[in-house]
Amino acid sequence: MTGNEKKGYFFVFLTGVFFAFEVIGFKEVFRKFNLTPEMAALFGVGFAFLLVTPFFLSSSKRRKKVILTIQRDGLVLLLGTFSNAMGIVLYYYALKQTDLGPAAILIKTTVLYNVILGVMFLGERFKDREIFGILLAMVGIYLISTLEGQINLISAFCILISAFLFAIQSYMIKKYIPEILGLEYAYLRLFLLCVFFFLYSLLIGSFLIPKLPIIVILGFFSLMGYFLGRAFYFEAHNYLPISKLNATLLIEPIFLMFVGIIFMNEPIDLQKLAGGGIILLGLYLIVFHKRKGTP
Numbered sequence: 001m002t003g004n005e006k007k008g009y010f011f012v013f014l015t016g017v018f019f020a021f022e023v024i025g026f027k028e029v030f031r032k033f034n035l036t037p038e039m040a041a042l043f044g045v046g047f048a049f050l051l052v053t054p055f056f057l058s059s060s061k062r063r064k065k066v067i068l069t070i071q072r073d074g075l076v077l078l079l080g081t082f083s084n085a086m087g088i089v090l091y092y093y094a095l096k097q098t099d100l101g102p103a104a105i106l107i108k109t110t111v112l113y114n115v116i117l118g119v120m121f122l123g124e125r126f127k128d129r130e131i132f133g134i135l136l137a138m139v140g141i142y143l144i145s146t147l148e149g150q151i152n153l154i155s156a157f158c159i160l161i162s163a164f165l166f167a168i169q170s171y172m173i174k175k176y177i178p179e180i181l182g183l184e185y186a187y188l189r190l191f192l193l194c195v196f197f198f199l200y201s202l203l204i205g206s207f208l209i210p211k212l213p214i215i216v217i218l219g220f221f222s223l224m225g226y227f228l229g230r231a232f233y234f235e236a237h238n239y240l241p242i243s244k245l246n247a248t249l250l251i252e253p254i255f256l257m258f259v260g261i262i263f264m265n266e267p268i269d270l271q272k273l274a275g276g277g278i279i280l281l282g283l284y285l286i287v288f289h290k291r292k293g294t295p
Helices: 003-032 037-057 060-096 100-121 128-145 153-176 182-204 212-236 242-248 251-263 270-288
Strands: none
Touching: 003 037, 003 060, 003 100, 003 212, 003 251, 037 060, 037 182, 037 212, 060 100, 060 153, 060 182, 100 128, 100 153, 100 251, 100 270, 128 153, 128 270, 182 212, 251 270
């Protein structure tokens, strides 16, 4: 393993930790408060954006990096964040009415979508073990999607679409940005997400201002996931191909499943364990048998 790979895996490890805390935090907010997904996302990213803005504006060096990111990567940032924002709304909609474990596993089908995008747009070909991995993942998806009382078909469908929208962002970054500035990209993404969720909430008439303690809680978990987690994830793109980025993150849903069982009283279900295991095994086969040098 090269030094760059070690650095990349370290960044992805940190990504998984911060992503997990974000998901747990938002799930708890949805459990305890009657808040729509777009409002939770808006005030979460908005509060996080206000917290980190002085850090970027107080330094001329960081301001220049922000401007460089806008000038050089602005279009990819805009399109990728728009795709990501739609995915977030769908994922939080499903998370409100779904147990933590099944949702965390289904969202990792981003790995499968990355392979499909590579075949469709990068001229790659499926290998036999990748095809087998995809078939296993589909069987696992079926098992997870039909868990009575823990997830419904509409929620499962929303999460699968959300995973595809998340995959588009990583694909665009890897294809069109030779070297991404992780912190600056994550900061500008916060701003664009604020704009998107604000306009979206006005469009559908759901805008409201939550109580301050709820905003602070959302802001704290957004700071960990939307800013720090994403910054580490974007930075890891400089050192690892997409397949390896997602491979390391396959540990996260296992952790979240046990969190749901131990701390949120989610049921220990053989079908859930089997479905989750089959999906992760399928994604493992897809990831670790991809061609060398595949982006």
